[in-house]
Amino acid sequence: MSTRPGAVRADLEEVFRAAYPRVVGVAARVLGSRDEAEDVAQEVFLSFGHSSVPAGEATGWLSVAAAHTALNHLRSGRRRATREQVAGDGDVLAPDVADTVVTLDERRRVRAALARLPRKQAVALVLRHSGLSYAEVAAALELSPGSVGTTVRRAESALREELTRHASSH
Template identity: 30%
Template sequence: MPEDALTPLLLSVAAQDRAAFRALYSAAAPKLMGVLIRMLGTRSEAEDALQEVFTRVWLRAHRFDAAKGAAMGWLVALARNHAIDRIRARHDTVSDDLAMEALPDLAPRAETRLQAQGEARRIGECFDTLEADRAAAIRGAYLDGLSYQDLATRHDVPLNTMRTWLRRGLLRLKECMER
């Protein structure tokens, strides 16, 4: 979904339109999930945070001002701020050595680690098949949470060119991973 299509959805959500909220969730959740995983470190915590972020979107959509910026930028800012709040809350807890010892060992088993290493190696090899600027753009968009506009500015290309780079790059990565 084009980024500019999020603005009318967000404005409709401000008017309590449930269908618009579902469409907004479908369009924005993957990117916000990427930002949250990157910041929080675990998928389970990111999933919880994503649910809370969309609750905030429902409650605060009326605060969005399209004149001040893009809808995706507003959504990413909400997600980042929420992740920062969660990270700060972690530091407020008292660490107790006995409590820490009582926690189960959640480290992945050797087989799981080897499988993950193999997948990571495959992803790295697939990234190596892309042109360096395309690979950097994909990393920026999906790992660092940068907007299309930020990436277009960083790589000094038009916005639509950046969208094409990302779409084609993802298709090439998918094809490579499926081999």
């Protein structure tokens, strides 16, 4: 299938074992579903396996790829609405903390808001909340560390407006 069958990089397993939880975490923040996040992670590692990304840049590359791929899934309408329900039943998101703040309906708003954000903002937001440092986000997105804060701030502000607008419309 691939034009380069067999050309899977030798360090794939090592990188996979080190980075898989983070990559799934990035995708889960976007999609709100562990199953879907794991599908995205598989897709991303498959691409990585055929790439020549330097091992030292792997985590950043994989995180950005996971964010983009997950956002593509959001935008493509390929997702199943039922997955959202499953997520709300505790499939992935811990019911105790987040649920007091964000209801299932709001989760949908979060996904919708993420899909509407300018891509760079959405990716920066998700990476920052996935635990990447400002320097890592900056390197991964080719931003200056100073503008990472600005980009994340704008994204969070837009997210808040989206969620508040929704709350006040009820």
